[in-house]
Amino acid sequence: MDGTNWTCPFCGHYQTLTENKFDIHDHGIFVGKNKHGQTTYRVTAIGCSNPECGEVNVQFFFGYGNYDELGNLRGIKEVIAGGNIFPESSAKPQPNFIPEPLRVDYLEACRIQNLSPKASATLSRRCLQGMIRDFSGIKRSRLIDEIKMLRNQVDDGSAESGITVESVDAIDHVRSIGNIGAHMEKDINVIIDVDPEEAQALIELIELLFDEWYVARKTRQDRLESVKQIAAAKKKAKSSSPASEGEAPEPDEGEGSTEAA
Ligand SMILES: [Zn+2]
Structure with a gap:
């Protein structure tokens, strides 16, 4: 999974997985004679690298094991049941401004x-x-x-x-x-x-x-708000600069610096 692109189901943060952020375990299940034959389970866990989130996504699968010629378990080849354990559903995180x-x-x-x-x-x-x-x-x-x-x-x-x-x-x-x-x-x-x-x-x-x-x-409201704030800051800078030349506060970043006093 190293290098795989992944979106955290908790915070929606898009990230590329590195080796220390995921864990996979496959285990054979031994319960004697049963209708499925030789089965296995897999547990996967992924840690979100977004420091504000830090959640762990856990999945569990039950299925048929994939064995090599020496009888060693090499993963799961067909899932019978399973899915997300934490979070328990595939719901995508939705922002608080939605009612x-x-x-x-x-x-x-x-x-x-x-x-x-x-x-x-x-x-x-x-x-x-x-x-x-x-x-x-x-x-x-x-x-x-x-x-x-x-x-x-x-x-x-x-x-x-x-x-x-x-x-x-x-x-x-x-x-x-x-x-x-x-x-x-x-x-x-x-x-x-x-x-x-x-x-x-x-x-x-x-x-x-x-x-x-x-x-x-x-997004539209935020952009409009930011334009309004820039306009207000410009207006304020303009009205205060002629009176207190040299002491007027430097305009915020994003402001033009070409205006000559
Ligand atoms: Zn996250």
């Missing part, structure tokens, strides 16, 4: 995705509705009507700024998969059977909208 109820629904949807796709999809639909209501201000009794109104607003240019055609296309695309479209026409609290792929598609849609709506809006 907490949305983040909680998303996290829960990820945690139960494999255990109960239909419960996961129910939480995802509720999260999607909450997001449309919060971000666009649209509120109808049925999710499908909210999506249709959002589409109309995007088409006629009256949608909340930041809601792109692409993001609404993504919602429509997910609606067209399997039974999800029909689910969106029902009350969001009605639990309907879905398969794991449909639950996954809804989770990925939520991740995309978190990014395209909330994260993009925050």
Whole structure:
């Protein structure tokens, strides 16, 4: 794994793994005659190199061992079961400026995705509705009507700024998969059977909208704020420099130094 690129599931920090940051153990399982034959387990652990995080990602796998001609275990060739132990789901870290109820629904949807796709999809639909209501201000009794109104607003240019055609296309695309479209026409609290792929598609849609709506809006706001601060600092420097020539504080970095007094 040395040199492998890895993204920490706790902090989202992208990094290249070095030898001292990961650990892999493979062990044969000896339980006598059983339906699987010779099995093995693998434990992997990766330490995040981001000093502000410092978390350890742990995975456990049970499967068929890969043995060489001398009978030595050389890893795991087919996984029967297993996955993340810590953190327990594949949920991606989401920033605090996304409303907490949305983040909680998303996290829960990820945690139960494999255990109960239909419960996961129910939480995802509720999260999607909450997001449309919060971000666009649209509120109808049925999710499908909210999506249709959002589409109309995007088409006629009256949608909340930041809601792109692409993001609404993504919602429509997910609606067209399997039974999800029909689910969106029902009350969001009605639990309907879905398969794991449909639950996954809804989770990925939520991740995309978190990014395209909330994260993009925050980035725009931060840039605007930084431009405002630069402008205010310039104004302040300009108004104070003629009166106290020679003693005026040096402008902050990023300021032009070509202005002659
Ligand atoms: Zn981390």
